[in-house]
Structure formats: structure tokens, C-alpha cells
Amino acid sequence: MEENCVFCKIIKGEIPSKKVYEDEEFLAFYDINPAATIHILVIPKVHIENLQQVQDDTLISKAYRVIQKIAVQEKFAESGYRVIVNCGKDAGQEVMHLHFHILAGEKLGPKIR
Ligand code: AMP
Ligand code: ZN
Secondary structure (H helix, E strand, O other): OOOOOHHHHHHHOOOOOOEEEEOOOEEEEEOOOOOOOEEEEEEEOOOOOOHHHOOOOOHHHHHHHHHHHHHHHOOOOOOOEEEEOOOOHHHOOOOOOOOEEEEEOOOOOOOOO
16 A cells, blocks of 8 residues: 555545445446546556556456456446556556556547547
């Protein structure tokens, strides 16, 4: 847990969130500033700054399994969705705690930039 990390505070319950999914290792909640009809963030409960800092061999694949479960649970597995990970400054990463954006619930726009 990182003292001044917004997402660590969400994990600790110090900042409220609209939770979608939780297990021992991951938490998912609605993005406060949605970029699509459905915009969910999936985060590991351990504080890892971003994708580049991941050392764990299984964390990323587990995160994608969690995303599959959320897609079924929230009923956009069939219609489809997009997963985005911003890593570092050129990607505009704002919160320095690894997170997977899931965008869904509508026909999404152009893929990149
Ligand atoms: P990124 O630009 O990839 O770092 O994305 C950070 C995301 O976190 C943005 O989409 C924000 O809207 C979202 N966000 C920031 N603070 C909160 C919060 N307290 N609850 C939910 N989402 C948040
Ligand atoms: Zn954190």
C-alpha cells in the first residue's frame, strides 16, 4: 500500500468507489470520469506503479481472466469491449497504480490516438 495513492485508498476503503468485482488479488470499480457508456477500472490490490514495473509472471494473465469474468457478469461479453493500459508519461498515465481500463456498452470509436 502506498500512502498517497488514490487507488490504494480505494482498496483500503478510504475513498468511496462503485465496486463491480472483488477477489483476493483484484478490485474493479467504475471510472469516475467515464470515457464510454461502461467504463470500469481493474486494479491489482498490490501497489505496482505501472505495466513496466510488473515482475510477477502470472499477474497480467490473472487480470485478463478477471476482465473476462466482469464481461460476463456485466453482460458485455457478447457485444464486446476494449481494454486499455496507459503506461508512463507519453501514454498520459495519471494514476500511478497499474490499472486496466475496460470500455464497453456502445460501438467504440477509432482504436488509437
Ligand atoms: P490513466 O490516465 O490511465 O492513469 O487513468 C486514470 C483513470 O482513473 C481516469 O480515467 C480517471 O477518471 C480515473 N479515476 C481517478 N480517480 C478516480 C476515483 N477516485 N474513482 C474512480 N476513477 C478514478
Ligand atoms: Zn496504489
